[in-house]
Amino acid sequence: xxxxxxxxxxxxxxxxxxxxxxxxxxxxxxxxxxxxxxxxxxxxxxxxxxxxxxxxxxxxxxxxxxxxxxxxxxxxxxxxxxxxxxxxxxxxxxxxxxxxxxxxxxxxxxxxxxxxxxxxxxxxxxxxxxxxxxxxxxxxxxxxxxxxxxxxxxxxx
Amino acid sequence: xxxxxxxxxxxxxxxxxxxxxxxxxxxxxxxxxxxxxxxxxxxxxxxxxxxxxxxxxxxxxxxxxxxxxxxxxxxxxxxxxxxxxxxxxxxxxxxxxxxxxxxxxxxxxxxxxxxxxxxxxxxxxxxxxxxxxx
Numbered sequence: 001x002x003x004x005x006x007x008x009x010x011x012x013x014x015x016x017x018x019x020x021x022x023x024x025x026x027x028x029x030x031x032x033x034x035x036x037x038x039x040x041x042x043x044x045x046x047x048x049x050x051x052x053x054x055x056x057x058x059x060x061x062x063x064x065x066x067x068x069x070x071x072x073x074x075x076x077x078x079x080x081x082x083x084x085x086x087x088x089x090x091x092x093x094x095x096x097x098x099x100x101x102x103x104x105x106x107x108x109x110x111x112x113x114x115x116x117x118x119x120x121x122x123x124x125x126x127x128x129x130x131x132x133x134x135x136x137x138x139x140x141x142x143x144x145x146x147x148x149x150x151x152x153x154x155x156x157x
Numbered sequence: 158x159x160x161x162x163x164x165x166x167x168x169x170x171x172x173x174x175x176x177x178x179x180x181x182x183x184x185x186x187x188x189x190x191x192x193x194x195x196x197x198x199x200x201x202x203x204x205x206x207x208x209x210x211x212x213x214x215x216x217x218x219x220x221x222x223x224x225x226x227x228x229x230x231x232x233x234x235x236x237x238x239x240x241x242x243x244x245x246x247x248x249x250x251x252x253x254x255x256x257x258x259x260x261x262x263x264x265x266x267x268x269x270x271x272x273x274x275x276x277x278x279x280x281x282x283x284x285x286x287x288x289x290x291x
């Protein structure tokens with residue numbers, strides 16, 4: 001039914017009530033390595049366990065924007081569900097990333113088990129565009145706050 | 158670190174392989190970032206790069222400079238214009254203030270024609286306990 005949503009106009013009231021699946025994410029050393037290599041980051045704390053320990057970390061730490069790997073998952077999983085997309089009034093091909101912010105409470109290490117919860121904070125219409133503000137809160141398996149994400153998604157006409 | 162300090166510039170050329178690697182590493186497989194026909198059908202003028210990769214480069218310019226990325230308290234970016242395969246991105250920035258015990262950095266990311274890809278970015282960075290006064 002995904003094709004049906006392509007002909008249905010975005011509905012601000014529906015968008016404001018969208019819900020996303022809660023995601024659990026276990027950080028792996030290999031995923032950090034892959035991310036660091038892809039962005040060309042040579043910081044010793046992100047690459048070398050020995051250097052990281054010398055600096056007082058218990059292991060390598062992920063670069064700050066590694067947060068994108070898991071904070072995007074609730075929205076992305078939703079977009080991978082044709083029924084969710086059909087209900088959402090979103091045409092995924094019209095989505096763009098407008099703004100992103102992260103506020104960090106603690107560094108991320110290999111083996112961390114994270115819980116990612118996202119909500120729609122508000123929806124605005126501006127100059128023919130629809131802006132969807134999505135807030136994500138990330139906690140670890142002891143319930144400690146790890147970081148907050150704030151994403152603005154732009155829905156083009 | 159003092160107000161007025163400039164963040165050393167970071168330069169990076171973007172190839173299609175850069176975007177494909179970032180897609181794999183980030184999990185963002187939106188075809189607008191690697192499939193030209195799909196991007197055009199979506200009303201774009203060809204493949205565009207991931208905003209989050211440009212933001213990663215902004216953050217990297219900061220962490221390359223301060224080295225200890227635990228000092229970075231927040232990072233934000235506004236994606237102004239798309240960038241494309243073959244573009245060379247440059248990140249620049251400066252320390253613009255100090256508030257609540259942290260430095261405020263203002264940054265941007267432009268392409269080789271000085272077009273703003275991320276017109277407005279910011280980061281807050283804690284002082285280096287070993288050498289900064291705070």
